[in-house]
Amino acid sequence: MAVYTDVAADELADFLKQYDLGELLSYKGIAEGVENTNFLLHTTKGSFILTLYEKRVAKNDLPFFLALMTHLAEHGVSCPLPVKARDGEPLHELQGRPAAIITFLEGIWPRKPNAVHCAGVGEGLARMHLAGADFAIKRANALSVAGWRPLFDAAADRADEVQPDLRAFLSAELDYLSGGVWPTDLPEGVIHADLFNDNVFFLGDKLSGIIDFTFACNDMLAYDVAICLNAWCFEPDHSFNVTKARAFLNAYGRLRKLSEAEEAALPLLARGAAIRFLLTRLVDWLNVPPGALVKPKDPLEYFRKLRFHQSVSSARDYGLMPSGLVA
Ligand SMILES: Nc1ncnc2c1ncn2[C@@H]1O[C@H](COP(=O)(O)OP(=O)(O)OP(=O)(O)O)[C@@H](O)[C@H]1O
Numbered sequence: 438m439a440v441y442t443d444v445a446a447d448e449l450a451d452f453l454k455q456y457d458l459g460e461l462l463s464y465k466g467i468a469e470g471v472e473n474t475n476f477l478l479h480t481t482k483g484s485f486i487l488t489l490y491e492k493r494v495a496k497n498d499l500p501f502f503l504a505l506m507t508h509l510a511e512h513g514v515s516c517p518l519p520v521k522a523r524d525g526e527p528l529h530e531l532q533g534r535p536a537a538i539i540t541f542l543e544g545i546w547p548r549k550p551n552a553v554h555c556a557g558v559g560e561g562l563a564r565m566h567l568a569g570a571d572f573a574i575k576r577a578n579a580l581s582v583a584g585w586r587p588l589f590d591a592a593a594d595r596a597d598e599v600q601p602d603l604r605a606f607l608s609a610e611l612d613y614l615s616g617g618v619w620p621t622d623l624p625e626g627v628i629h630a631d632l633f634n635d636n637v638f639f640l641g642d643k644l645s646g647i648i649d650f651t652f653a654c655n656d657m658l659a660y661d662v663a664i665c666l667n668a669w670c671f672e673p674d675h676s677f678n679v680t681k682a683r684a685f686l687n688a689y690g691r692l693r694k695l696s697e698a699e700e701a702a703l704p705l706l707a708r709g710a711a712i713r714f715l716l717t718r719l720v721d722w723l724n725v726p727p728g729a730l731v732k733p734k735d736p737l738e739y740f741r742k743l744r745f746h747q748s749v750s751s752a753r754d755y756g757l758m759p760s761g762l763v764a
């Protein structure tokens with residue numbers, strides 16, 4: 438998160454009058470993250486997170502995110518619970534933006550994830566996929582193949598300022614991924630779609646919670662696996678760590694085994710996941726709003742990851758054995 442929209446103490450106190458959360462003791466903006474504005478609130482009833490939904494979040498989608506968190510929490514996934522105001526609704530408006538309060542989760546996101554964290558994420562992701570199976574509301578993935586071209590168009594003219602020939606590289610990759618190779622028949626369900634290390638909290642080695650469902654949607658479950666391979670299984674120098682990948686995939690597979698078709702599609706899905714984050718980061722990198730408290734993320738990290746996936750010939754390169762997952 439970040440702070441794009443400031444909120445004065447008296448405005449916040451007025452806003453809180455709609456809730457049964459006691460008196461406001463203190464609050465502060467959270468600089469982490471890039472999508473929405475977030476504040477940590479301390480009230481006489483405890484700690485909470487207030488989110489003001491910004492640019493990339495469509496207001497119509499907010500009921501999906503809020504209901505999903507409630508559904509997952511009720512099905513054993515540790516995630517924040519939306520707090521209902523006195524009118525029974527979790528969604529209101531503050532500073533002209535849709536705003537919601539969610540419960541605070543204890544834990545710390547791992548700055549340097551190790552293989553144990555990766556196994557925790559594998560298990561947590563599989564639990565989320567299983568728990569989401571009977572969630573009734575649907576939301577299409579706005580950032581799947583059809584959504585990448587408009588991002589490219591928004592950044593293309595200045596892409597080469599970030600790295601020479603980046604524009605041509607992205608254009609060729611997009612042509613390939615949108616040219617009929619993207620899978621259409623893999624198992625689908627509710628995916629998190631942004632399960633990065635800053636969205637997973639741990640207490641010690643144990644996963645304590647998953648946050649930030651603002652990209653959650655219905656899509657291929659294996660695409661979520663591919664997003665996590667990108668987000669968790671590379672080193673700071675952007676080299677791939679097969680030990681972490683194996684730990685992640687094995688833990689996932691113990692709860693939800695990937696089908697042969699899903700395994701075979703992993704390299705392609707990983708390329709798609711890499712270009713999705715490369716493109717959103719590139720657009721953000723080139724368009725930091727003046728005065729915003731936000732640190733844009735490095736797009737070129739995902740260029741390097743994408744290059745790696747382009748060199749992968751099969752899911753074996755991610756630590757999977759031909760007969761399926763190693764115990
Ligand atoms: N329920 C919660 N409990 C505790 N801390 C939270 C909670 N929700 C958010 N935070 C804090 O706010 C930070 C940013 O939250 P979040 O990742 O949801 O924001 P975002 O702008 O959507 O970010 P991203 O760039 O990851 O999409 C987290 O790293 C964490 O420090």
Ligand SMILES: N[C@@H](CCO)C(=O)O
Binds near residue numbers: 472714
């Ligand atoms: N997790 C994303 C930011 C939020 O979409 C990234 O690291 O690019």
